[in-house]
Amino acid sequence: MSDIYLDNNATTMVDPAIVDAMLPFFTEQFGNPSSLHSFGNKVGMALKKARGQVQKILGAEHDSEIIFTSCGSESDSTAILSALKANPERKEIITTVVEHPAVLNLCEYLETEGYIVHKLKVDSKGRLDLDEYAKLLTDEVAVVSVMWANNETGTIFPVEKMAEMADEAGILFHTDAVQAVGKIPMNLQDTAIHMLSLSGHKLHAPKGVGVLYLKRGTRFRPLLRGGHQERGRRAGTENAASIVGLGLACEQAMEHMEFENVQVKAMRDRLQEGILAAVPNAFPTGDVDNRLPNTLNIAFEYIEGEAILLLMNKMGIAASSGSACTSGSLEPSHVMKAMGIPYTAAHGTVRFSLSRYNTMDEVERVIEAVPPIVAKLRKLSPYWGENGPVENPEQAFAPVYA
């Protein structure tokens, strides 16, 4: 039986048609798109087409609003640093506690440079408090950066509304939409979003290509200066093959938008229902009623996520976890911590993220496989008795140096 890949929020398979579309750009179509001769010109045309395809999925007004970058992280850094450079008198940033490290670690670094970073808190379901947000929108703020959808729980933030609020206060708004593009329909020209990041490898394009959407008229300062590529906003000879792949990926994602939100969602819902029906002391995390159609994050209490993943991997099932061990850090995922999930559950969170390449049959196989794995590990757990958690687990097992 073939392996089951349920880690599509980490990265996705490149669609075979996309690989085919890319291959000529490694061989006969090797020209530099900036060159005048026909070698380069053909590549230039291909990039133009890709730009249009990205424009379409984002619902951007102009194709010149699309800047190709090397990844989602570069887009995030470019957006935030540009806003700070363009507004040197403003020293504050608003973001959230649950952002991807691409934003959070940059903000933490900026704090050491003297910036004040306001991180919006989330409630137990991972939701923001817009009143808290409204109060922070002052003339001191250079940029707001809030993710469209969370990579761990799939929770969707009301970024369109938040962008509106920022715009009214005269503040630049950036959203990390790396997980949202291709799963949530969007039409940026009707929004007040000034900047948006996306990454190719989350929607079946290759790794190492991304986009920064920059609304026309938004003040901008490039991160990479040099050649005139991307209209001088991102120097460096274009990664032509990957950009062509990303363009086609956007077109495909548009075509599958309904499939994603109906069939993929149905598989995700079945997975959740099937696992929760068979496994006691487990619960889904995040804003279950308002999340990406492909994402399911379940906390299995009293066991640890890496151990779960290793046993699943042995059965040919790939997923990921928010435990400390899987990330090599000392703490469970910052997203789980921010939602106040207790340690005994946060370390046992497993993220299943599906794609249109999964099947209901695979989902049923996972529903079969997971309960015995959880049971096996609980048998080893000091918190677990014969048939359930020991009484008062936290008192019954209170190790030294907790």
Place this chain on the structure above:
Amino acid sequence: MWDYSEKVKEHFYNPKNAGAVADANGVGDVGSISCGDALRLTLKVEPETEIILDAGFQTFGCGSAIASSSALTEMVKGKTLDEALQISNQDIADFLDGLPPEKMHCSVMGREALQAAVANYRGEEWSDDHEEGALVCKCFAIDEVMVRDTIKANNLSSVEEVTNYTKAGGGCSSCHEAIENLLTEEMAARGETFVPAASGKKKAKKVEKKKPDLVEIEVPGAVPAAAPAAAKGGLTLVQRIRKIEEVLEAMRPALRADNGDVELVDVDGKTVYVNLVGACSGCQMAAMTLGGIQQKLIEAMGEFIKVIPASERPAA
């Protein structure tokens, strides 16, 4: 995914002695729920002989935590308590054909569970000053707490010094930014400002030392063992070696209390090569011990001495 040995996988997939021993008379609960690793070790000890008849574990933790627990129970069964206490965390790691640096703490947890269970059997109180921080240097598995403590204890002010004391930063050098940040904070706390080393060729020039009692005394590089060449400090090589031995001798009781020992292997100029034995030879413990020995030697000899594990001695 981690690079686990086959042995680790074997003990994880099919752990030995899982579950609590029914009529246990020694129980050790250690670990940290916030870090996601905790272990209860139960022992059945025969009172007359102090032989461990049975051992069982219950672990909340990752693959290597479960494997380390399983390994530990296999290792202690049939041993007397005193024999079992000789097991170091490195022994546990070795039993598993090694652990990734990020996972060495799992073996430390195993050893501590054993100490706690034995203390519990003997009716003693077991306490632990174990404090773990985020991993700073992956090459040498050195965490933040150790880097900070070492900077504080020895008034360190450069990345190079931190490397000399703890080994952190001595490998791929990707952790130098993190070490500089810790230096900046710790030095600010003692009212000093961190000044980064110059880049490139300029770096080679020694930065002026602020502390006068740490003046470096240049010792001729490779002193032929037989030659009674007097170092600038006034001591002959033989005298220096004797003095070093004295310092090590004075530290021995403390090391032995931790089931470890130290052996002087070679002295090459201001570099002293030692062998750490037993419990001290684990990852983090070793670096801490080396730092401690180095500090004592610097004090006693009045010169800058580098203490390096003999395993890193260049071949003659």
